[in-house]
Amino acid sequence: xxxxxxxxxxxxxxxxxxxxxxxxxxxxxxxxxxxxxxxxxxxxxxxxxxxxxxxxxxxxxxxxxxxxxxxxxxxxxxxxxxxxxxxxxxxxxxxxxxxxxxxxxxxxxxxxxxxxxxxxxxxxxxxxxxxxxxxxxxxxxxxxxxxxxxxxxxxxxxxxxxxxxxxxxxxxxxxxxxxxxxxxxxxxxxxxxxxxxxxxxxxxxxxxxxxxxxxxxxxxxxxxxxxxxxxxxxxxxxxxxxx
Amino acid sequence: xxxxxxxxxxxxxxxxxxxxxxxxxxxxxxxxxxxxxxxxxxxxxxxxxxxxxxxxxxxxxxxxxxxxxxxxxxxxxxxxxxxxxxxxxxxxxxxxxxxxxxxxxxxxxxxxxxxxxxxxxxxxxxxxxxxxxxxxxxxxxxxxxxxxxxxxxxxxxxxxxxxxxxxxxxxxxxxxxxxxxxxxxxxxxxxxxxxxxxxxxxxxxxxxxxxxxxxxxxxxxxxxxxxxxxxxxxxxxxxxxxx
DNA sequence: GCAAAAGTGTTTAGGTTACACCCATGG
DNA sequence: CCATGGGTGTAACCTAAACACTTTTGC
Numbered sequence: 001x002x003x004x005x006x007x008x009x010x011x012x013x014x015x016x017x018x019x020x021x022x023x024x025x026x027x028x029x030x031x032x033x034x035x036x037x038x039x040x041x042x043x044x045x046x047x048x049x050x051x052x053x054x055x056x057x058x059x060x061x062x063x064x065x066x067x068x069x070x071x072x073x074x075x076x077x078x079x080x081x082x083x084x085x086x087x088x089x090x091x092x093x094x095x096x097x098x099x100x101x102x103x104x105x106x107x108x109x110x111x112x113x114x115x116x117x118x119x120x121x122x123x124x125x126x127x128x129x130x131x132x133x134x135x136x137x138x139x140x141x142x143x144x145x146x147x148x149x150x151x152x153x154x155x156x157x158x159x160x161x162x163x164x165x166x167x168x169x170x171x172x173x174x175x176x177x178x179x180x181x182x183x184x185x186x187x188x189x190x191x192x193x194x195x196x197x198x199x200x201x202x203x204x205x206x207x208x209x210x211x212x213x214x215x216x217x218x219x220x221x222x223x224x225x226x227x228x229x230x231x232x233x234x235x236x237x238x239x240x241x242x243x
Numbered sequence: 244x245x246x247x248x249x250x251x252x253x254x255x256x257x258x259x260x261x262x263x264x265x266x267x268x269x270x271x272x273x274x275x276x277x278x279x280x281x282x283x284x285x286x287x288x289x290x291x292x293x294x295x296x297x298x299x300x301x302x303x304x305x306x307x308x309x310x311x312x313x314x315x316x317x318x319x320x321x322x323x324x325x326x327x328x329x330x331x332x333x334x335x336x337x338x339x340x341x342x343x344x345x346x347x348x349x350x351x352x353x354x355x356x357x358x359x360x361x362x363x364x365x366x367x368x369x370x371x372x373x374x375x376x377x378x379x380x381x382x383x384x385x386x387x388x389x390x391x392x393x394x395x396x397x398x399x400x401x402x403x404x405x406x407x408x409x410x411x412x413x414x415x416x417x418x419x420x421x422x423x424x425x426x427x428x429x430x431x432x433x434x435x436x437x438x439x440x441x442x443x444x445x446x447x448x449x450x451x452x453x454x455x456x457x458x459x460x461x462x463x464x465x466x467x468x469x470x471x472x473x474x475x476x477x478x479x480x481x482x483x484x485x486x
Numbered sequence: 487g488c489a490a491a492a493g494t495g496t497t498t499a500g501g502t503t504a505c506a507c508c509c510a511t512g513g
Numbered sequence: 514c515c516a517t518g519g520g521t522g523t524a525a526c527c528t529a530a531a532c533a534c535t536t537t538t539g540c
Contacts, residue, residue, distance in 0.1 A: 455502080
């Protein structure tokens with residue numbers, strides 16, 4: 001179903017899309033106690049990039065971002081938010097784009113629409129790592145998770161976009177209580193704490209963390225317990241639907 | 244000096260500007276214990292709008308916003324921040340634009356660049372009311388302060404833009420300590436408190452407010468005192484340069 | 487039994503609220 | 514001298530930090 005979009009993304013005129021405007025999404029996942037982001041890889045070029053896309057003529061900007069998120073992960077109803085517009089003229093850098101196109105046997109004209117200056121609206125998304133199905137787009141070879149503290153060199157200003165997204169996530173984590181979106185439906189308090197510790201990059205006090213979370217009233221204790229380790233079985237918690 | 248821009252803003256092709264992309268600025272001021280915003284007025288049309296503008300081909304988006312702010316107020320080095328991108332397709336509403344143009348004896352073609360769909364980047368600015376010199380742009384008749392709780396009907400989605408800007412201001416007021424930008428260089432604690440009360444729309448406890456502000460360490464007490472009322476002379480405070 | 491992780495109780499510290507009191511000033 | 518607004522002191526209150534203790538489980 002996304003074939004139709006993808007064909008359009010590669011068309012020669014850029015017709016059907018708002019000109020000069022793009023979306024870049026920083027898709028965060030959490031696995032093995034590591035924060036990860038989803039990157040597109042271009043195998044024959046050594047280039048890495050954030051998933052992104054363009055806005056269709058008859059589409060809301062936020063809708064376009066959801067479409068990008070869906071087509072890279074297969075997920076809907078996911079936490080997704082704008083965080084910044086990247087609009088410096090200095091970000092205009094056509095070399096990597098030319099490389100990518102040429103690696104696909106396509107030599108673009110110098111005023112090909114993709115080589116024009118773009119202003120990009122940055123979005124960040126929080127997804128359940130186990131549920132996302134990374135899917136490359138029409139001009140990339142693969143789409144994979146990369147650890148946030150072990151990122152490859154990224155094209156254009158995509159590294160700054162990730163940094164700014166992480167900052168936003170850090171400042172909103174407490175305030176908006178959005179961490180759950182990175183975990184599976186049921187999780188232990190330990191899972192949640194190590195998620196927080198990873199995002200904020202600092203140790204938290206176990207007892208204090210537990211009480212703060214419980215007193216916030218948004219966690220529901222699921223009666224079931226865990227099976228596994230050589231220690232007391234932790235409760236499982238769930239984000240309460242009733243806000 | 245802004246003549247050059249303004250001529251361009253009215254040109255027929257939109258040449259020199261990024262297509263389909265605009266800036267809208269919510270410029271906040273504070274006077275007589277009222278929060279105000281700067282609006283452009285179109286006298287022969289009954290239309291009101293936020294100051295806005297376009298981004299020049301060779302200009303950063305944030306630069307463009309500073310240029311708009313400068314050309315409407317004469318102010319530089321002002322608090323100015325992005326807060327949201329308004330990109331719904333439903334905001335495309337050409338009727339008011341046609342009205343404005345026709346009121347200026349200009350009947351645009353239906354595919355005039357100004358009548359195309361625009362995505363707008365919302366900025367909010369905090370200015371010293373006494374220092375700003377409201378200045379209309381080339382297509383408006385005047386530029387004036389309006390009380391936030393007594394706004395006229397605004398064109399397109401500008402009312403929603405203001406509402407979202409106010410929300411952003413409210414949530415950032417404590418966190419980022421940006422209130423000072425709305426006052427003159429020196430102010431009393433009472434001034435600051437009534438500013439906070441106006442923005443947050445609730446009464447604050449005097450003693451608690453004073454201590455919180457003083458303990459934040461960003462206020463410097465200026466030795467001079469106030470002349471005036473039938474009561475103890477309050478200290479004047481100043482925002483500390485040393486962050 | 488012991489180590490490890492989980493859950494909770496208790497004490498302490500720091501910040502906020504509420505209330506009180508004194509200060510300065512103009513009428 | 515008193516009403517008014519400004520500044521600070523004090524105690525009550527609440528939340529968070531620090532620490533301790535108990536529970537559960539696999540080895």
